[in-house]
Structures are given as structure tokens and as C-alpha cells.
Amino acid sequence: MTNQEQQKKMAEKNFRFNRFLFLRYVLAVFFFANLYWLLAAIASNALLLILPLSLLVLAILAIGEYVRLYGNHSEQIAENLRWTRLFYLCQLTMNLLLYVVCFFSPLFSFVFPFLDNTLVNRGALALWLGVGLALAALCLQRVNKIRRKKDTYYGYIKEYKKLIEGK
Numbered sequence: 784m785t786n787q788e789q790q791k792k793m794a795e796k797n798f799r800f801n802r803f804l805f806l807r808y809v810l811a812v813f814f815f816a817n818l819y820w821l822l823a824a825i826a827s828n829a830l831l832l833i834l835p836l837s838l839l840v841l842a843i844l845a846i847g848e849y850v851r852l853y854g855n856h857s858e859q860i861a862e863n864l865r866w867t868r869l870f871y872l873c874q875l876t877m878n879l880l881l882y883v884v885c886f887f888s889p890l891f892s893f894v895f896p897f898l899d900n901t902l903v904n905r906g907a908l909a910l911w912l913g914v915g916l917a918l919a920a921l922c923l924q925r926v927n928k929i930r931r932k933k934d935t936y937y938g939y940i941k942e943y944k945k946l947i948e949g950k
Contacts, residue, residue: 791947798943800852802936806867806925807849809918813874814842816915827897838877841870868926875919878912885909 821835844866884894885905891898898904928934 795940795943795947798936798940802929802934802940803849803852806922809922810842810845810849810867810870812918813870813915814839814846816911817842823897829894829896831894834877838870838874841866841873845870864926864930868923868930871919871922871926875916875923878915878919882909882912882916885912 817835817838821832821839823829824832824835848864848866881894884890885908891905892900895904895908898908925934929937
């Protein structure tokens with residue numbers, strides 16, 4: 784295989800992997816946010832540490848999915864994204880439930896024993912959870928576009944293949 788053929792192959796591989804760039808970065812943000820939540824829950828002997836722990840397990844499964852994607856040219860994995868979709872769906876649901884707990888439930892101190900039950904803390908947490916809701920919703924939308932092959936990068940890959948084959 785010539786150097787030029789290797790470069791073409793690597794370019795296509797990078798195009799395929801870049802389809803998931805936004806999803807990977809947001810997954811990293813959620814991973815560390817959930818890790819921080821787990822550590823705070825452990826430090827305060829919270830009973831609900833299973834919540835961040837379960838999200839971390841799902842995040843690790845989604846990370847494994849991305850690792851397999853880099854070495855695989857199959858469209859089947861990109862169309863499936865089972866763990867990624869499940870993670871973002873669970874994260875969205877968890878953020879929504881926690882948002883409700885923030886404002887409309889007396890369970891705030893039970894769910895977040897490491898935070899003082901003040902309006903400032905509730906507001907800051909609600910803001911963080913709101914950002915998480917928006918990001919999880921955007922990621923679910925992106926996953927659905929990838930599964931239907933309607934994402935921008937899929938178009939780039941098709942154009943790149945046409946350009947390469949046309950030469």
C-alpha cells in the first residue's frame with residue numbers, strides 16, 4: 784500500500800470518527816460531573832450513590848463503543864450506538880428528575896446531603912442540571928441523525944468517497 788493510499792484511508796477513518804466528536808466531548812463532561820457527584824455522595828455517606836454510579840457504568844460502556852468505532856469501518860455500529868443512546872437517555876431522565884427535586888420536592892437534602900439547602904445552591908444546581916438537560920437532548924438528537932445517516936459528517940464522507948473514486 785502506497786503512502787497516498789494510507790493517507791486516504793486515514794482521512795476516511797478520521798471523517799468517520801469525527802462524526803462522534805460532539806458526543807464524545809459531552810460524554811466526557813458528563814462522566815466527570817457524575818464522578819464528582821459520586822465522590823461527594825461517598826464522602827457524605829449518601830444512600831443514593833447508586834444513581835451516579837449507574838450513570839458512570841453506562842458512560843464507560845458508551846466510551847467502549849467509541850473505542851470500537853475508531854477501528855471499525857462498519858456502518859452497523861454507527862447506526863446502532865446502543866450504549867451511547869441509552870446513556871444520554873438515562874442522563875436526560877436523571878437530570879430532569881433532579882431538576883424537579885431541586886425546586887418542587889422536600890427531598891433536596893436527602894438527594895444532595897453534601898449541599899446546604901439554600902436558594903443559592905438550589906439555583907446553581909438547577910442551572911447546571913438545565914445545561915445538562917440541553918446537552919443530553921442535543922446529543923440524543925445527534926445520535927438519531929447519525930442512526931438515520933442524516934448527519935453532516937455522513938455527507939462529507941460520501942462526498943470524499945466520490946472525490947477519491949472520481950480521480
